Amino acid sequence: MDLLRFVTAGSVDDGKSTLIGRLLFDTKTIFKDQLEAVEHTSKVRGEDFVNLALLTDGLRSEREQGITIDVAYRYFATPKRKFILADSPGHVQYTRNMITGASNASLSLILVDARNGVLEQTRRHTFISALLGIKHLIVCINKMDLVDFNQDIYQKIKEDYRAFSSKIDVPDIRFIPLSAKEGDNVVRRSEKMDWYQGPTLLYALENTYVESDYERVNCRFPVQYVLRPMKEAFHDYRGYAGRVAGGIFKKGDEVVVLPSGFKSRIKSIENVGKEVDQVFPPMSASIQLENDIDISRGDMIVKEFSQPNMNQDIDIMLCWFTETPLAIGSKFIIKHTTREVKAILKDVRYKVDINTLHRIQDDKHIGLNDIGRVHLRTSSPLIFDTYKKNKITGSVILIDEKNNYTVAAGMIL
Amino acid sequence: MAYTFSHLDHLESEAIFVIREVAAQFQKPMLLFSGGKDSMLILHLAWKAFYPARIPFPIVHVDTGHNFEETIEYRNRMADKYEVNLVVGYVQDSIDSGKVEEETGINSSRNWLQSVTLLDTIEEHKFDCALGGGRRDEEKARAKERFFSHRNEFGEWDPKNQRPELWNLFNGRKNYGEHFRVFPISNWTEMDVWQYIKREEIDLPSIYFNHKRRVFNRDGVWLAESPFNPMKPTEVAVEKEVRFRTIGDISCTGAIESKVNNIDDIIAEVASFRVTERAGRHDDKRSDTSMEDRKKEGYF
Numbered sequence A: 001m002d003l004l005r006f007v008t009a010g011s012v013d014d015g016k017s018t019l020i021g022r023l024l025f026d027t028k029t030i031f032k033d034q035l036e037a038v039e040h041t042s043k044v045r046g047e048d049f050v051n052l053a054l055l056t057d058g059l060r061s062e063r064e065q066g067i068t069i070d071v072a073y074r075y076f077a078t079p080k081r082k083f084i085l086a087d088s089p090g091h092v093q094y095t096r097n098m099i100t101g102a103s104n105a106s107l108s109l110i111l112v113d114a115r116n117g118v119l120e121q122t123r124r125h126t127f128i129s130a131l132l133g134i135k136h137l138i139v140c141i142n143k144m145d146l147v148d149f150n151q152d153i154y155q156k157i158k159e160d161y162r163a164f165s166s167k168i169d170v171p172d173i174r175f176i177p178l179s180a181k182e183g184d185n186v187v188r189r190s191e192k193m194d195w196y197q198g199p200t201l202l203y204a205l206e207n208t209y210v211e212s213d214y215e216r217v218n219c220r221f222p223v224q225y226v227l228r229p230m231k232e233a234f235h236d237y238r239g240y241a242g243r244v245a246g247g248i249f250k251k252g253d254e255v256v257v258l259p260s261g262f263k264s265r266i267k268s269i270e271n272v273g274k275e276v277d278q279v280f281p282p283m284s285a286s287i288q289l290e291n292d293i294d295i296s297r298g299d300m301i302v303k304e305f306s307q308p309n310m311n312q313d314i315d316i317m318l319c320w321f322t323e324t325p326l327a328i329g330s331k332f333i334i335k336h337t338t339r340e341v342k343a344i345l346k347d348v349r350y351k352v353d354i355n356t357l358h359r360i361q362d363d364k365h366i367g368l369n370d371i372g373r374v375h376l377r378t379s380s381p382l383i384f385d386t387y388k389k390n391k392i393t394g395s396v397i398l399i400d401e402k403n404n405y406t407v408a409a410g411m412i413l
Numbered sequence B: 001m002a003y004t005f006s007h008l009d010h011l012e013s014e015a016i017f018v019i020r021e022v023a024a025q026f027q028k029p030m031l032l033f034s035g036g037k038d039s040m041l042i043l044h045l046a047w048k049a050f051y052p053a054r055i056p057f058p059i060v061h062v063d064t065g066h067n068f069e070e071t072i073e074y075r076n077r078m079a080d081k082y083e084v085n086l087v088v089g090y091v092q093d094s095i096d097s098g099k100v101e102e103e104t105g106i107n108s109s110r111n112w113l114q115s116v117t118l119l120d121t122i123e124e125h126k127f128d129c130a131l132g133g134g135r136r137d138e139e140k141a142r143a144k145e146r147f148f149s150h151r152n153e154f155g156e157w158d159p160k161n162q163r164p165e166l167w168n169l170f171n172g173r174k175n176y177g178e179h180f181r182v183f184p185i186s187n188w189t190e191m192d193v194w195q196y197i198k199r200e201e202i203d204l205p206s207i208y209f210n211h212k213r214r215v216f217n218r219d220g221v222w223l224a225e226s227p228f229n230p231m232k233p234t235e236v237a238v239e240k241e242v243r244f245r246t247i248g249d250i251s252c253t254g255a256i257e258s259k260v261n262n263i264d265d266i267i268a269e270v271a272s273f274r275v276t277e278r279a280g281r282h283d284d285k286r287s288d289t290s291m292e293d294r295k296k297e298g299y300f
Ligand SMILES: Nc1nc2c(ncn2[C@@H]2O[C@H](COP(=O)(O)OP(=O)(O)OP(=O)(O)O)[C@@H](O)[C@H]2O)c(=O)[nH]1
Pocket: A010, A011, A012, A013, A014, A015, A016, A017, A018, A019, A053, A066, A067, A068, A069, A088, A089, A090, A091, A111, A142, A143, A144, A145, A146, A178, A179, A180, A181, A182
């Protein structure tokens, strides 16, 4: 059965957690003790209905403040599909957590409160989804119960959103009017919106065809760990362990090891302990080569005629996560595949205005939650593809050396 | 061979990637082994991750002294089978040294004390990372945790300020004295675990299967009759056909009435459950955010 990973997005209080609670509840994914706990808590808090957001808002501070702070992951299945969902926070302060949830998703649910329409956070989360390469957006126009299930309001928001989203690169954008609180058009078709002929949310989630996220052509194998068994029976064994990041590796293939450029041939491949003829993403494997060459963590095994880029100068689209603004000349640790090197920020090419999506070339100030294109120089070459070509070999994080915090996510351009 | 790769294959590959990352990024990692199915699963995955080399870290058991007998025998047998070193931290030692005070009376449990012993063991052996079998589908605070979960020098988790975790780029950098908890099977559900156990024919402690046991009912949970579980005068022990759905310390692990004695029937039973596996855990019932509170203090 196939798997869909999706994330919720949109402005604070637009009803993301309630929608997830509703989805879990109406697909009968909630267990008796979980429901009882939520009913109990709702009652104690004096709420006059069962607050389904409490199913995912599990942290003490979240329950106290009635907002989501960090992503909650939930797992459910229908007879059609398995789902891993990430319920993310709408608050701008926690954008980094939304990105955390979205980085592994292939579909975003963008929530909009029918009373408020498209807001800055709606645009920010839409733009981030697009940057991360998410190809499917379902815009859920929520709280229709509070606007008398009015079609004109739905149409107006749809047009506003379209006007904005025409500037981003997402092939599949759909709209569903719903009420997370009442359950209209979530799992059950609404009787109050007969003007809407499209699918319910669950139907859309079950039936969206999602193409594989993996690159199947260009071979990439970042070496993660070298296996040297100190056992008599495996005296000469030297296995390069890692997870295939692109293409298909077969026994007997000629390969090149980067950055050294040494050539060899694949002697054997093991997929977690079992010898196999070939491996492809996202398999964890161990590869033995015919020649004894010096290979360590951070190197990459590739094929001669489809080599990745190797360069110390890279341009990335960056999302900045901390209060301290990004300064030209500052140094970081950059983590890319299994490689860690130092990097220095050479230039801010432009900053993106989230509301207009314009590139502001003369504003080099990148502060908390800003997005912009920057130029980095690394202490030794990275072996990479663009993020568009390969998400695994095209993504980086930046780490602040002083406090070890992850301060930025980057997509290589 | 077509590009087929099952859901379990995906989960396995992800977990193995995470376990290898731990071996590569940390100086002195270890695997927390409780004797339950989830930590057993990690041990099995670790074996596969490094085969044909040995697992490059020890397993650590935090022994409350209040165990099911079967757990200790099983633990020792698994350490032999998987060729790993075993380190045991005793809660009794923490009590004797005056570091913690034992709860007394009805509902007392050594479960909370485990965190102290665990942190002491981490400090004594200078471990910088503990692999654990936590899963996000178990509990609402766990649903929030990262694969690589940072702990400050007091072993505390700061759920409001977790590091962002993007794609599969895990940041295990830390200052001296800090450590990490890493959860390779974060994305597995209880059902995935059982199906994988079946597929891989993983050995489990016998108490996961049907057996006769004297138990008594407290707040809807069947607890084992044992010197470690003092009973109220109104409580009576009766013999029942039971099995355990999760295994922890004897004072907080509830049994379920079940005649099931093989994996296939367990899988069918799990599919029919209407309560979560932690519903049988007395430790979770103490408050609405009991798991989070314990985790903040260093619990796994
Ligand atoms: N009337 C009505 N209220 C709703 C609906 N959906 C959500 N709400 C209410 O809106 C408020 C916010 O809902 P949440 O689900 O917590 O919003 P959220 O988007 O998860 O918020 P953050 O995670 O903090 O960004 C709660 O009081 C909900 O009960 C709806 O469809 N109709």
